[in-house]
Amino acid sequence: MKPFTRLDGRAAPLGLANVDTDQIIPKQFLKTVDREGLAKGLFYDFRFDEQGQPKSGFVLNDPAYKGAQILIAGDNFGCGSSREHAPWALQDFGIQCVISTSFADIFRGNCLNNGLLTVELKPEEVQALMEEAKGGNHLFTVDLETQTVTAPSGAQFTFEIDKDRKHKLLKGLDAIGETLQHGVSIDVFEAKAALSRPWLERA
Amino acid sequence: MPAMAGKTLYDKIWDAHLVAEDAGEAILYIDLHLIHEVTTPQAFAGLRAEGRKVRRPDRTLAVADHNVPTEGQALGVGAVADEEARLQLQTLARNVADNGIEFFPMGDIRNGIVHVVGPEQGRTQPGMTIVCGDSHTSTHGAFGALAQGIGTSEVEHVLASQTLRQQKSRNMRVTVNGQLGAGVTAKDMALAIIGVIGTAGGTGHVIEFAGEAVRDLSMEGRMTLCNLTIEGGARAGLVAPDEKTFAYLLGKPSSPKGAAWDMAVSYWKTLFTDADAVFDREVVLDGPSIAPTVTWGTSPEDVVPITGNVPDPSTYDTPDKKAAVERALDYMGLTAGQPITDARIDRVFIGSCTNSRIEDLRAAAAVAQQAFLEGRLVADHVKAMVVPGSGLVREQAEEEGLDAIFKAVGFDWREPGCSMCLGMNPDRLAPGERCASTSNRNFEGRQGRGGRTHLMSPAMAAAAAIAGHIVDVRDFL
Ligand code: SF4
Numbered sequence: 259m260k261p262f263t264r265l266d267g268r269a270a271p272l273g274l275a276n277v278d279t280d281q282i283i284p285k286q287f288l289k290t291v292d293r294e295g296l297a298k299g300l301f302y303d304f305r306f307d308e309q310g311q312p313k314s315g316f317v318l319n320d321p322a323y324k325g326a327q328i329l330i331a332g333d334n335f336g337c338g339s340s341r342e343h344a345p346w347a348l349q350d351f352g353i354q355c356v357i358s359t360s361f362a363d364i365f366r367g368n369c370l371n372n373g374l375l376t377v378e379l380k381p382e383e384v385q386a387l388m389e390e391a392k393g394g395n396h397l398f399t400v401d402l403e404t405q406t407v408t409a410p411s412g413a414q415f416t417f418e419i420d421k422d423r424k425h426k427l428l429k430g431l432d433a434i435g436e437t438l439q440h441g442v443s444i445d446v447f448e449a450k451a452a453l454s455r456p457w458l459e460r461a
Numbered sequence: 462m463p464a465m466a467g468k469t470l471y472d473k474i475w476d477a478h479l480v481a482e483d484a485g486e487a488i489l490y491i492d493l494h495l496i497h498e499v500t501t502p503q504a505f506a507g508l509r510a511e512g513r514k515v516r517r518p519d520r521t522l523a524v525a526d527h528n529v530p531t532e533g534q535a536l537g538v539g540a541v542a543d544e545e546a547r548l549q550l551q552t553l554a555r556n557v558a559d560n561g562i563e564f565f566p567m568g569d570i571r572n573g574i575v576h577v578v579g580p581e582q583g584r585t586q587p588g589m590t591i592v593c594g595d596s597h598t599s600t601h602g603a604f605g606a607l608a609q610g611i612g613t614s615e616v617e618h619v620l621a622s623q624t625l626r627q628q629k630s631r632n633m634r635v636t637v638n639g640q641l642g643a644g645v646t647a648k649d650m651a652l653a654i655i656g657v658i659g660t661a662g663g664t665g666h667v668i669e670f671a672g673e674a675v676r677d678l679s680m681e682g683r684m685t686l687c688n689l690t691i692e693g694g695a696r697a698g699l700v701a702p703d704e705k706t707f708a709y710l711l712g713k714p715s716s717p718k719g720a721a722w723d724m725a726v727s728y729w730k731t732l733f734t735d736a737d738a739v740f741d742r743e744v745v746l747d748g749p750s751i752a753p754t755v756t757w758g759t760s761p762e763d764v765v766p767i768t769g770n771v772p773d774p775s776t777y778d779t780p781d782k783k784a785a786v787e788r789a790l791d792y793m794g795l796t797a798g799q800p801i802t803d804a805r806i807d808r809v810f811i812g813s814c815t816n817s818r819i820e821d822l823r824a825a826a827a828v829a830q831q832a833f834l835e836g837r838l839v840a841d842h843v844k845a846m847v848v849p850g851s852g853l854v855r856e857q858a859e860e861e862g863l864d865a866i867f868k869a870v871g872f873d874w875r876e877p878g879c880s881m882c883l884g885m886n887p888d889r890l891a892p893g894e895r896c897a898s899t900s901n902r903n904f905e906g907r908q909g910r911g912g913r914t915h916l917m918s919p920a921m922a923a924a925a926a927i928a929g930h931i932v933d934v935r936d937f938l
Binding site for chain 2: 274275276278280281284285286288289290291292293303308333334337338339340341342345360362363364367368371372420421422423425426433434436437438440443444447448451455456457458460
């Protein structure tokens, strides 16, 4: 996993609430056996019309937000399906950080497992960032070390993140490798469970 | 709070599966890992790249469900027309063969939707931890198992270590008192609950369902209820196991047998929330006041009793909410304030892991049969389909003659799979088509681009098929 430390980039405001993972990446893009190349499906129904032509009204089609690395989203972002294709598509498109007032649990976990930072701020703070992002062509800074988001005006907001999560993101640590270091504890757990709940052992 | 508060059911299952704590996260042992073709190829590829092995193939079960066509399954995977779907199905077959994982391939009578197959095989048991790369894994909570949807990175993690890293959620209890009225089902109860708590209402929580109306539900009903927990934002839902749970599991292929059964049951009987346990959040609903409930909008919280009207945006005070309602009405092609029963439908879908079990099909068939006896058929302008949750459900339904009833009234009787729940296979809505659906998500485009989904119970969907518009099933009883 690529470490996340500090990000200086453009931010795109997506002022919709309850954006679900079906909207982030529709089902027709889930029929892949790879992680790569999913940017083409990101927000597909928002970005393209029935003929596959870009829709002019959508924020990520606006040249002012070209190359945006930060997405500022409405409440309850990422609800619905557990598809990890959602963070993969965001990352493939170039988004490295999503800011919202709240995220659905599974989606947030999937993002963090891929080094995509989710930042939760208060409604008025997200609103303020949303306003500043309008028009594009601004630089926002997200600093994980200091846990701050800085808007172009200099307004700065602090966010909370679990300290161990933060450590993993900063270092880009692989969760599986970390867990496998507990192999002995897993062996012991299995041995005990085989005795206390033997009916779970399939012959 | 008392000094030594009792434990909730969630606390008990959590504690029994704690392997270690590491860097602020628990490492939780996973008893059963269900897998399917869509969310696993990248996980197996990751394992291969790192030279890792599947730790417990015996605790892993694979099905083919999300992508499969609902006809011609006997022809095998080679005959699946969609090239990308075929590749995913073939990739799964190769991955499970390489790793010695039990697999019910397409066409196998035991195959079906992952959340229907687990319980039906007796693989799902009380007190277990269960995961699957699908958010509706919450379904298995009906057995008092801690069952959660996970992402593909986590699938890889579980394959490699048989554990999941997680922080504990908070405890929430939803109690539904009293009895449900005639024609009111677990689906209506679930939609009513989501209407009350909202789609983010359970975020960060595990919800235990309690109360007389919940206890009264059959196992199928409890599965429907827990299935929809995720639409209320909670990762897992739980119903404490009881005699109904044990009766359901007795004799299932993978249920414990003989002395092991007795031992299992005595353990399962310890799985309940202690009387003095404290919940972080409690919500109480009155069962008798729940009406048959349908969704009008594009989020599962957009619910309305069947006797009600579609909302009017001008009655909301915040501009955000107003705009959201306007947007949803526009997408759904509905007029502010219209009676929901005026919505004319084009399609009916009876299926999905929410409502495709035998009891669901019986409920829909009962309405269809009643209509047939009165000389009524599926309305001319409506295309209606029934997709059983598994090959075994399909077989059972055919033994009971349900398929004959459905066909006689004009329903299409299909082969099992996820089908139009998410429209990854050829079953999907055309733009603008309105569907009465027993599935779980009415998101924009979920059942096909531009498609309009109204969630409801199987009996309500069958009634809508006959009437040609959304209708109160109680008028059919
Ligand atoms: S039926 Fe629908 S919700 Fe259930 S597992 Fe299949 S796609 Fe997911």
